[in-house]
Amino acid sequence: MPIVSVTMNPAVDLFAVTETIHADTKSRCNKALEEPGGGGINVARNIQRLGTNTLVVFPAGGLNGERLKHLLERDGCRFQAVPVASETRQNFAITESSTGAMHHFVFPGPDLSAAELAACQQAIVGQHPAPEYLVLSGSIPASVPDNFYGELTQAANAQGTKVVLDSSGRALRGALYRGAYLAKLNRYEFAELGYPTDAPIDELKRQMAEEVAKGAVDVLIVTLARGGALLCSKDGERYYFMPPPSPIVSHVGAGDSFVSALVFHLQRGTPLREAFRYGIAAASTKVQTEGNQLTDFAKLAEVYAQTDTPRTES
Template structure:
């Protein structure tokens, strides 16, 4: 089994709850409140652990909320390394309105991170020997847009595989200045990267171009209810979403990426990992609030998705076995 390290530079304590109706001004009484350690890399480590893998997570955290964040990870049995920062870890808050089924998500920017704190992370990444390093989530205030590119070059120099799931300038800069093994943007993030609206064929073409120029070995673009696209040197594969009852969209992209990395770390081929990612994304939206996917749901949906008719899969630009 390959070693996996996940990285979260801007984690958050995710608080989720429910209420019947959301109204302005009045106090909104909520129920079913839960606290989860959140952030892209944190969620990836949690899902990989739930699937039966063993991922270590590296994250920045500070203040009394940083201590709470670390304790939440300890309760879940996640192997971790916390880099202390001077400023306080953020809290995000999600409320599900039962009357409509709508979700309201409040996500603060987060703490400012200082250069010396980021340099500590760079040093730890450079000394780490994990086979996969997964950098997932937004950059905190104070972090330069090339921070992931520097990490990717460091990991590649020792023969590791760097995986990226981020957005905005950090995404574009990393693909311009380094080579990654796998990049996983959402369709919206991908359009922002390319600089315009894209139809499905244009998404496939743009993903193929990123592979062709050597910026990424694999490009997986998630498209919500429309499924996902995987581009590699062999071609482009599009798979539809597995339709389930949606309870919350929180964590679907993280679950998709987690399942892919877990499968790849087991030595499974990229196409099989991609199919497992589709199943994990569907399993995640079945769960309420900030809950992530359950192992039994992932593998049940994976088996169902693998049995889909061949005509529901679209192949472009090559033969993917």
């Protein structure tokens, strides 16, 4: 399998629409959509739809775990579910049609035992042949050690696999400086490394180059919401792309769509510059649709064509 993705905190995602969210009474919903959720699951489904075989590994337990597997089977997405005793979570997002605001409710993940964690780790690093890319995406439950992604990164490197990180908080901090090929952070996640959130673009580029020079990753990407994204690599590549203006329907899955298109194109041999540009276009395309998936590939091609060339490049 050329690409394997990991979701240590999967979910069944429920999306619904109501006219107005009321306090202390019922808010009746007139539209519902149920989707498999969690960073690595979103990435795997997108990449499968783009046209490359992928496998997603995740822990699954209880009725929600069974429902999650059923939803993935329905989509034809290849997966390896590690049985665990704790119930898989369910998240939900409610859009208030009167205001256009989305309210996204995210719940805690499962409690995993030491034996269950070991089984997850073996399922991930025990793939034969080793994948070209391993995507470590999303949060980790409280029961998972801070260095879990870091240990997976080192084990993958020993097999010649390139690791892509798309996480935050303690999961991200435990994985940086461990040999990962690429990490995608948003502005606030980057600030958690000890930088201000309001630095000018030129200063942000300098800070990113500093982290790369210190060995955080080979390629560092920082996204800027409506402001596009920056890339800095240890080989001296510096890019800044801006997508065209677009209406926002749902932010859910935008970052996962970015990683999906990026890794899909890297695995196909697309140069880093253009794979990065596709990632930005994919995130911009996703926010214009409901749900958590990248589905409109005609729109993706259109947005890619309109995504600005780097504002600065050196």
